[in-house]
Amino acid sequence: MNDASPIRSASAPATRPAFARWLATTNDVTRTFLSAGRIPGLINMAGGLPAPETYPAAELAALAQQAIAQHPQDTLGYGPIEGLPDLRDALAARFSTPTLRLSRDNVLITTSGMQGLDLIGKVLLEQGGLIAGQFPTYLGALDAWKPHSPRFRNLRFDEPDFDPLAALAGAQFAYTVPNFSNPTGRLVGLPMRHALVDAAHATGTWLVEDDPYGTLHYDAAPLPRMIELSGLKGHGASYDGPIVYMGTLSKEIAPGLRIGWVIAAPEMIGALTMAKQGSDMCTSGVTQRIALAALESGLVERMQPVIVNLYRERRDALCTALAEHLEDWFAWEVPVGGMFVWAVARDPLLDTDRLLPLAIEAGVCITPSSVFDASGQYRRAIRINFTLNPPDRLAEGVRRLAGAVQMMSRQRS
Amino acid sequence: MNDASPIRSASAPATRPAFARWLATTNDVTRTFLSAGRIPGLINMAGGLPAPETYPAAELAALAQQAIAQHPQDTLGYGPIEGLPDLRDALAARFSTPTLRLSRDNVLITTSGMQGLDLIGKVLLEQGGLIAGQFPTYLGALDAWKPHSPRFRNLRFDEPDFDPLAALAGAQFAYTVPNFSNPTGRLVGLPMRHALVDAAHATGTWLVEDDPYGTLHYDAAPLPRMIELSGLKGHGASYDGPIVYMGTLSKEIAPGLRIGWVIAAPEMIGALTMAKQGSDMCTSGVTQRIALAALESGLVERMQPVIVNLYRERRDALCTALAEHLEDWFAWEVPVGGMFVWAVARDPLLDTDRLLPLAIEAGVCITPSSVFDASGQYRRAIRINFTLNPPDRLAEGVRRLAGAVQMMSRQRS
Numbered sequence: 001m002n003d004a005s006p007i008r009s010a011s012a013p014a015t016r017p018a019f020a021r022w023l024a025t026t027n028d029v030t031r032t033f034l035s036a037g038r039i040p041g042l043i044n045m046a047g048g049l050p051a052p053e054t055y056p057a058a059e060l061a062a063l064a065q066q067a068i069a070q071h072p073q074d075t076l077g078y079g080p081i082e083g084l085p086d087l088r089d090a091l092a093a094r095f096s097t098p099t100l101r102l103s104r105d106n107v108l109i110t111t112s113g114m115q116g117l118d119l120i121g122k123v124l125l126e127q128g129g130l131i132a133g134q135f136p137t138y139l140g141a142l143d144a145w146k147p148h149s150p151r152f153r154n155l156r157f158d159e160p161d162f163d164p165l166a167a168l169a170g171a172q173f174a175y176t177v178p179n180f181s182n183p184t185g186r187l188v189g190l191p192m193r194h195a196l197v198d199a200a201h202a203t204g205t206w207l208v209e210d211d212p213y214g215t216l217h218y219d220a221a222p223l224p225r226m227i228e229l230s231g232l233k234g235h236g237a238s239y240d241g242p243i244v245y246m247g248t249l250s251k252e253i254a255p256g257l258r259i260g261w262v263i264a265a266p267e268m269i270g271a272l273t274m275a276k277q278g279s280d281m282c283t284s285g286v287t288q289r290i291a292l293a294a295l296e297s298g299l300v301e302r303m304q305p306v307i308v309n310l311y312r313e314r315r316d317a318l319c320t321a322l323a324e325h326l327e328d329w330f331a332w333e334v335p336v337g338g339m340f341v342w343a344v345a346r347d348p349l350l351d352t353d354r355l356l357p358l359a360i361e362a363g364v365c366i367t368p369s370s371v372f373d374a375s376g377q378y379r380r381a382i383r384i385n386f387t388l389n390p391p392d393r394l395a396e397g398v399r400r401l402a403g404a405v406q407m408m409s410r411q412r413s
Numbered sequence: 414m415n416d417a418s419p420i421r422s423a424s425a426p427a428t429r430p431a432f433a434r435w436l437a438t439t440n441d442v443t444r445t446f447l448s449a450g451r452i453p454g455l456i457n458m459a460g461g462l463p464a465p466e467t468y469p470a471a472e473l474a475a476l477a478q479q480a481i482a483q484h485p486q487d488t489l490g491y492g493p494i495e496g497l498p499d500l501r502d503a504l505a506a507r508f509s510t511p512t513l514r515l516s517r518d519n520v521l522i523t524t525s526g527m528q529g530l531d532l533i534g535k536v537l538l539e540q541g542g543l544i545a546g547q548f549p550t551y552l553g554a555l556d557a558w559k560p561h562s563p564r565f566r567n568l569r570f571d572e573p574d575f576d577p578l579a580a581l582a583g584a585q586f587a588y589t590v591p592n593f594s595n596p597t598g599r600l601v602g603l604p605m606r607h608a609l610v611d612a613a614h615a616t617g618t619w620l621v622e623d624d625p626y627g628t629l630h631y632d633a634a635p636l637p638r639m640i641e642l643s644g645l646k647g648h649g650a651s652y653d654g655p656i657v658y659m660g661t662l663s664k665e666i667a668p669g670l671r672i673g674w675v676i677a678a679p680e681m682i683g684a685l686t687m688a689k690q691g692s693d694m695c696t697s698g699v700t701q702r703i704a705l706a707a708l709e710s711g712l713v714e715r716m717q718p719v720i721v722n723l724y725r726e727r728r729d730a731l732c733t734a735l736a737e738h739l740e741d742w743f744a745w746e747v748p749v750g751g752m753f754v755w756a757v758a759r760d761p762l763l764d765t766d767r768l769l770p771l772a773i774e775a776g777v778c779i780t781p782s783s784v785f786d787a788s789g790q791y792r793r794a795i796r797i798n799f800t801l802n803p804p805d806r807l808a809e810g811v812r813r814l815a816g817a818v819q820m821m822s823r824q825r826s
Contacts, residue, residue, distance in 0.1 A: 015617035016655065017585045019536050019684050049491060057485035064699065065478035072470035076667035078462060111524055111671070114694045122560050123432050127540060143691035147535050172430050204428035242429065254489035256698035258524070271432050278556035279692070281527045284700050285669035286477065 022147045039360075043397035046365040048182060048339050049388045051314075054307050055254045059299055060290060067289035075285040081273050083109025083261075083283060087292045091261050094295070095245070100231030101238050105266040108273060111283045113212050113248035113260035115276075117144040120208060120244065122275040123268075124172045125150055132167055132174040136372030136381075138182045138210070141175060152374045157192055164192075164199035173206040173244070178226060180213040180338025183372045183383035187336055190223055197229045200242040206268065208244045212251055215304050217337040218312040227263060240265045249291055251339075252300050252307075259283070259291040311339070317391035318384060321398035329405050330382075344381040350408075351379045358408055364400040435560045452773075456810035459778040461595060461752050462801045464727075467720050468667045472712055473703060480702035488698040494690050495682070496522025496674075497698065500705045504674050507708070508658070513644030514651050518679040521686060524696045526625050526661035526673035528689075530557040533621060533657065535688040536681075537585045538563055545580055545587040549785030549794075551595045551623065554588060565787045570605055577605075577612035586619040586657070591639060593626040593751025596785045596796035600749055603636050610642045613655040619681065621657045625664055628717050630750040631725040640676060653678045662704055664752075665713050665720075672696070672704040724752070730804035731797065734811035742818050743795075757794040763821075764792045771821055777813040 068075045074084055082088065088107040096102045110116045117140065125131075125148035132153045133141075155167050155174065168174050176196065178188035188196075200207035209226045230241040248260040262272055276282075294300050318341055319334050329350070330343035345352065352368035359366055369381035384401075386394060481488045487497055495501065501520040509515045523529045530553065538544075538561035545566045546554075568580050568587065581587050589609065591601035601609075613620035622639045643654040661673040675685055689695075707713050731754055732747050742763070743756035758765065765781035772779055782794035797814075799807060 017537065017618060020539055023536060023684055023687055047491075052486055052490055055485055055489040057481055057489060060489065061478045061481035064481055065474045068470055068474035068477055072468055073465055074669075076468040076470060076473065076669035077465055078460075078663075078668045111697075112693045115692065118692050123436060124430065126433055140691070140694065146691060147688075205430060250491075255491045256487075256489040258693060258695070258697040271436055274436055275560075278553070278559060279528065279531050280525045280671060281553065282671070284524075284671040284697060286700055286703070287697050290699070 020147065022149060025146065041363055042360065043364045043393055043400065044388060045385045045394070045397050045401075046367045046383075047388070048385060050251055050255065051307075051310060051387055054303065054310065055256075056299060056303060059297075060254065060294070063293040063297070063299075064286065064290050067293055068286060071285075071289050075289045077285065079282045079285045079288070081277050081282050082269070083107065084285065084288045084292065087288050087295075090292055090295050091263070095225075095227070095247075095263055097228050097231070099234075099236075100228045101234070101236065102263060103238060106239050106263050106269060108262045108264075108269050108276065109283050109288060110246075110260040110262060110276070111280055112255075112258040113210070113246055113250060114140050114144060115279065116246040116260050116262045116272075117141050117210070119262070119272045119275045119279065120173065120206075121145040121148055121150075122279070123271040124206065129172045130170060132171040132205070133374075134176055134181060134186075135374065136183050136369055136378060137175065137374075138177060139371050141210070142372075142374055157188065164195045165202060168196075168199045168203045168205040168207070170203075171205050173208055174200070175208045175210065176226075177210045177213075179211055179222065180216060180335060180340075182213070182338070183340055183367065183369070183381075184342040185333070185335030185338045185340050186342075187223070193223065193226050193229055197226050197233075197243065201230065201233060204242065206242050206244050208246065210246045212246075212248050213338040214247070215252055216308060216311060216339065218308060218315060219336045238266075239263075240267075244268055249294070249300070253291075253294055253303060257287045257291055259287055311387050314386045314389070314391060314394060315341070318386040318394045318398070321395040322384075325398050325402040326405065329402075339385055339387045341384045341386060342381060343384060348380060352382050353379050355382070355404060355408055358404040359401055362400040362404040362407070364397040364404070366401060433560065435562060438559065454776055455773070456777045456806055456813065457801060458798045458807070458810050458814075459780045459796075460801070461798060463664055463668065464720075464723060464800055467716065467723065468669075469712060469716060472710075473667065473707070476706040476710070476712075477699070477703050480706055481699060484698075484702050488702045490698065492695045492698045492701070494686050494695050496520065496696060497701045497705065500701050500708075503705055503708050504676070508638075508640070508660075508676055510641050510644065512649075513641050514647070514649065515676060516651060519652050519676050519682060521675045521677075521682050521689065522696050522701060523659075523673040523675060523689070524693055525668075525671040526623070526659055526663060527553050527557065528692065529659040529673050529675045529685075530554050530623070532675070532685045532688045532692065533586065533619075534558040534561055534563075535692070536684040537619065542585045543583060545584040545618070546787075547589055547594060547599075548787065549596050549782055549791060550588065550787075551590060552784050554623070555785075555787055570601065577608045578615060581609075581612045581616045581618040581620070583616075584618050586621055587613070588621045588623065589639075590623045590626075592624055592635065593629060593748060593753075595626070595751070596753055596780065596782070596794075597755040598746070598748030598751045598753050599755075600636070606636065606639050606642055610639050610646075610656065614643065614646060617655060619655050619657050621659065623659045625659075625661050626751040627660070628665055629721060629724060629752065631721060631728060632749045651679075652676075653680075657681055662707070662713070666704075666707055666716060670700045670704055672700055724800050727799045727802070727804060727807060728754070731799040731807045731811070734808040735797075738811050738815040739818065742815075752798055752800045754797045754799060755794060756797060761793060765795050766792050768795070768817060768821055771817040772814055775813040775817040775820075777810045777817070779814060 088104040092102040130151045227243040227245040230243040245263040332343040367383040370376045501517040505515040640656040640658040643656040658676040745756040780796040783789045
């Protein structure tokens with residue numbers, strides 16, 4: 001044994017190579033959220049977590065047993081990188097419409113919706129590539145693309161002179177969450193959906209339609225997906241347009257399955273498949289077969305109204321409590337879907353990065369707006385989740401938050 | 414509806430942004446292997462596939478049912494990015510030795526061993542970063558790092574003047590598969606293990622010890638892991654050295670679980686965790702809990718001799734058939750472990766890239782050496798898998814391969 005090597009001991013690791021530069025600029029907010037559940041008594045209104053009581057555990061346990069026993073090769077062996085053919089077929093059928101013709105070749109199974117975002121970065125971004133995106137935007141998307149040090153162009157839908165053609169031209173891709181965007185809960189209306197689709201067709205820019213919340217609509221029927229509007233232009237041909245539609249079972253059944261999908265032109269599916277080959281080779285056949293059984297058995301369909309009714313009640317409870325305790329400090333719109341209320345401080349100088357530690361001390365966790373902004377500069381708003389907690393906990397969380405806001409106000413004055 | 418947009422139709426997608434450059438240089442060999450199983454009658458000796466008859470489907474089906482029913486939150490919710498604490502503890506205990514002290518903080522659960530390779534590239538490689546590696550090497554590792562366009566330095570263990578210090582100095586990391594390397598089946602001996610560990614400690618260069626085949630040893634007890642040798646230098650402290658050990662359940666139980674792990678210094682685990690956050694957020698709790706149950710119930714331990722005895726018999730059958738049919742054309746060493754025989758053509762001008770289509774036409778698939786070489790230039794050898802097929806199929810495959818070699822020889826003369 002060479003225990004007495006004089007050169008260097010394990011306890012003095014001074015000369016290790018530097019980590020890649022992007023790591024120095026990243027945040028650990030998601031990690032904080034995922035572990036916030038362990039602080040005793042804390043009311044977690046920060047993360048985008050489903051209500052665990054909606055997980056159909058008994059049904060999924062039975063489906064898992066059957067999936068492995070009846071399909072040992074599909075579940076336990078290596079599978080095709082693109083995903084199990086039966087699951088790809090089922091998703092192609094699920095998202096086809098009279099004007100959107102999809103086949104297996106339009107579908108890639110991903111290991112969670114997050115992996116779809118990672119793969120799109122791998123296939124489209126060189127270092128410093130340009131992304132056109134809504135801001136504030138999904139923190140996980142910023143995380144996924146950070147290693148490529150992208151530049152961002154803000155899609156300012158609200159401005160009267162917004163020009164979709166100019167906004168998309170020259171970008172590697174545009175990123176949107178048209179249904180109940182994370183963090184703002186915003187719904188992109190039908191005219192803007194048409195305008196974006198037209199601009200994507202005209203410029204050639206890929207338009208990512210990230211849709212994890214599409215089934216969580218509380219007040220009205222969902223609007224047509226942008227990929228459906230794009231399909232209209234194909235005159236009945238198999239889909240080959242510029243929309244890259246992403247979905248997940250995380251909000252419809254359970255995030256622990258880590259099953260997502262990308263629906264896009266075969267050319268894009270082929271490129272993403274090459275990227276997936278070098279990322280995790282293939283998605284677990286166990287979770288794919290459970291997902292397929294959950295779709296085929298009607299479990300996913302049966303769950304949807306149950307989840308929607310529960311979350312609608314919680315949204316209303318949160319908004320009632322906010323009106324009671326925080327109306328002097330914050331303004332918000334009641335979201336028509338999704339998982340979040342986006343509350344903007346009436347005082348433009350209120351710094352929600354400073355509010356966070358006071359809120360945690362008061363026993364409630366929310367998300368400050370800075371993490372949803374690529375520049376980290378926007379500090380005036382907070383994102384409040386309403387899906388995880390029952391109404392009484394939401395009300396108590398808002399009372400605690402109001403206490404933290406008043407404490408910060410006293411500190412400032 | 415804006416169906417008649419004059420600007421551009423979906424059927425003329427001419428101006429789409431370019432895909433990232435690395436995609437133009439990648440291969441689809443892995444994809445070909447994974448789908449080769451669908452060609453009727455083809456004997457697939459190309460991929461690194463386990464014998465499906467070893468998958469303990471009934472046991473895993475029962476464990477899956479219990480995992481979800483008994484641990485609905487662990488299996489169905491979002492979990493910690495690093496992995497379930499109980500599984501991290503179990504792996505820390507499994508790989509601890511009297512001289513290697515591991516805790517949960519040394520362990521990251523990955524969605525397959527492949528993901529560990531992707532993450533190490535994300536945290537250590539800038540564009541054009543330097544990797545010191547054995548060549549030929551694992552194709553999947555080359556795939557994982559291709560988006561970073563790395564430079565490679567060849568670790569020439571066999572050369573008498575090989576200098577480990579010079580070989581590691583200045584590299585972002587060194588990559589080795591010391592146990593029965595893919596593709597060569599080569600075992601790195603104890604003196605070289607010590608020399609590499611010493612060099613990693615002296616230079617600070619991270620040394621990746623990728624060990625998917627460690628339990629597949631047919632002729633002798635396994636050698637100490639390099640991370641154990643590195644642990645010796647820590648004098649009983651928690652592990653903080655430069656070895657990054659990677660493993661997987663793919664060869665011990667079933668690849669469909671997509672469960673792997675990285676064991677390393679907490680600093681490295683922290684960096685990899687940030688990269689995993691943006692890659693797939695967390696590994697499926699369903700497959701993590703099945704893996705934990707397979708470890709805790711003793712299933713993994715019970716499977717090991719069953720698998721080893723089956724694969725030893727197949728290795729011997731392949732080598733016997735090779736000696737009978739291909740000894741005039743190829744030379745090889747009988748591997749002491751792993752899944753492959755590496756056969757080098759006696760004729761230095763024999764081009765195994767040209768042999769592949771003839772072999773497939775003859776009804777057998779093997780892997781040409783070019784894919785294991787970052788430069789793609791080494792075309793003299795083939796990798797032959799012996800784990801997937803029973804002895805009679807292996808013998809028939811070798812007969813078909815000999816026919817293809819003879820046909821190529823006739824074409825050349």
